[in-house]
Amino acid sequence: MKMKRKRILKCVLLAILTVLLIAGGGACWLFFGSHTTNPHNYSKVGDIPTPYGYQRISGDNAAYSNYLRSIPLKGKGAESMLYTGEKTKFQKLSYAIIDLPLLSNAEQCADACMRMRAEYLFQAGRYGDIHFKDVNGHVMRYTGGSSRKAFERYLRRVYGLASTFSLSRELPRRELKDMQPGDIFVYAAIDRPENRPSGHAVMVVDVAQNPKTGRKAFLLAEGNTPARDFHIMNNLGSPFRSPWFTLDEGNDDLGVSLFMFKKDELRHF
Secondary structure, three states: OHHHHHHHHHHHHHHHHHHHHHHHHHHHHHHOHHHOOOOOOOOEHHHOOOOOOOEEOOOOOHHHHHHHHOOEEOOOOOOOEEOOOOEOOOHHHEEEEEOOOOOOOOOOHHHHHHHHHHHHHHHOOOHHHOEEEOOOOOEEEOOOOOOHHHHHHHHHHHHHHOOHHHHHHHOOEOOHHHOOOOOEEEEOHHHOHHHOOOOEEEEEEEEEEOOOOOOEEEEEEEOOOOOEOOEEEOOOOOOOOOOOEEOOOOOOEEEEOOEEEEHHHEEOO
16 A cells, blocks of 8 residues: 555656646746747748647738738847847847838837738738828828838828827727737727826737637737837747737736737727
C-alpha cells in the first residue's frame, strides 16, 4: 500500500512539475523571447499561420480581406520606431512591424486605421469612396484622383481633424460573431471618463474561424501616441496562441496591449 501511495505521489508531483515548466516556459517567452519581432520572417500578414483547426474567412468584402492579408511586414528583428526616429518603449507589444512609412507625427491609433482603409480604396482606384468625418461630423472627401502626393496630403489633413471620437461616431457597430477583416475596436475618451485623456483604436487585419466550433480568432494591428509604426500586436495574455486573439461572445471585454475594449465597441466601415 505504501509503495502504491508513493507512486501516486510521484505522479502528482511530476504533473505539478510539468505544469510549472509549461508556465515557466510561457513566462520566459513573454519576458525574453517575445522581443524578436516577426520571428519566422513572414513577408506579409497572410503568411502568419492560423491556429490549429482554424481557416481564414473572407467576410463580405473578399477584396478588402485579401488586401489586408497582402500588407507587407518588415523582416525578423525589426524594431518599432517613432515618427521622430527613436525606438518605442515596450517593444514586446509588437509581434511584427508593418512595412509602411508614417506620413506625419499625427498618424496615431485611429489615423492608422483610417489610413489602411484609405490605402485599400486608393490602390483599387475607388477614389470617390475615400471619405471620413471630422470631430464635428463634417465629411472630408478625397478629390485628388490618382495623385499619390494629393492622397498623402489629404490623409495628413484627416489626421488633424479626425480622432477616436469621430471614428467611433461614424462607424456602425458589428456583433462579435460577425467579425470580419477590416473591422475596428474603438472607443473615445469621452466614453471612458476613467481612462481620459485619450481613446484608442485597433484594427482587425485578419480573421480565422474554427468550422467545428464556430469560434473566431483574429489578428490585431495598432498605431499609438506618439506616432509609431503600425504593427501586428502580440497576445500577451496567451503567448502560446500569439499573435492570434480569441474572444467568446459571453465575455464582456477584451484586453489587448495596455487597453481594454468592450464587446460592443467593434465597428466596421
